[in-house]
Amino acid sequence: MVFILETEQPLRIGIQKSGRLTEKTIRLLEDIGLKFDDYKSSLMVKCRNLNIELLLIRDDDIPEYVQDGVCDLGFVGANVTAERNANVSVIKDLEFGYCRLSLASPKNGAIKTAEDFQGKRIATSYPNLTKNFFSGKGIDVRIVEISGAVEIAPTLNVADAICDLVSTGSTLKANGLVELEPIFYSQTQLIRTNQPISAEKQELIERLLLRINGRQLAEKSRYIMLNAPASAVEEIKNILPSAKSPTILPLADPEMVAIHSVVPINQFWDIMERLKQVGASDMVILPIQSLIQ
C-alpha cells in the first residue's frame, strides 16, 4: 500500500478522453508505473501511487489547458499544438500517432501542385497551418473551415481540394482524392506548461521523462542470450555493439561460455547472422520492459 502526502498540488496531465491517442497514451502511462482506476467513466482520475491526476478531455483543448497552466503536462498531437499556436514547451516526441497534414485533390481534376491552388477553395480543419503554408508561398486560397469528414467536401462541391491528416492514405483513396504534398509532419508529443511550477512538480516531471526514455529505449532493443565457444569470445565482442560490454558467464563445459547482451532492433538480424557464423548457438531473444542507462 502506498500513501501519498497531499500537501502538494498534484501534477495534472491532460490526455485525450476518447480517440486515436487514448489507448496508446494510457498504455504508456501504465508502462511507466502510474497506477489509476477506470479512466473511461470519469473526467478526472487520481493516480494511486504518485501525486498525479489525469484530466480526460478533447485533444483540441489540451494545448490551451497546458498553456494556461490548468494542466502541467499534456499528451497531444503536434498538429493540434501547432494549429493552436500554443505557448507551451515540447519536452518529448512520443513516437506514436504519426500522421501528416497533406494537400489532396480530386483524382482527375486540374489541381496537381500547390501552385494550382491559386484562387481555389480548400476545405480543412487546420485553417491556420493551411493559411500559413499558402501565404508563405504567396498563393491566395479560400479556406473553407470544416470540423470533420473533410474528404467529402470536393464531392459536395463545398471545396475544390482539401488539406487533412493522412496516415495510411486509404481514406483519401476511398473518396477519389490523391495526396499532393505534405505540409506538416506530426506525432504525439509530451508538452509542458511555461507557467511557473513548483520544484516538486518539476522533479516529478523529470522522473516521468526518465521512465519514458527507458521505455522508448527498451522498445528499440532486444536482450540476447547465447552460448558460444570460449575461443570465439573476442570475435563476438567485436560483433556486439561497442557501447555495451557483454556479460560473459562460464558454463559446465569449460570450452563454452554464455553471453548476454542488449542489441538495437535495427541491427538485430545482421548481428544474429554474424554471431551464428562465428559459432554462437542456442540464441534466446527477449523483449525488454525498460532500459535505464
Ligand code: PRT
Ligand atoms: O474527440 P477529440 O476532439 O478528442 O478527437 P478528434 O476526433 O479530434 O481526434 P482523433 O482521435 O481522430 O485524432 C487524434 C490525433 O491522432 C490527431 O490530432 C493526430 O495527431 C493523430 N492522428 C494520427 C490522426 C490520424 N493519424 C488520422 N489518420 N488523426 C486523424 N486521422 C484521420 C484523418 O483526419 C482522416 O480522416 O484519419 C483519416 C485518414 O486516415 P488514413 O489512414 O485513411 O490515411
Ligand code: ZN
Ligand atoms: Zn479533436
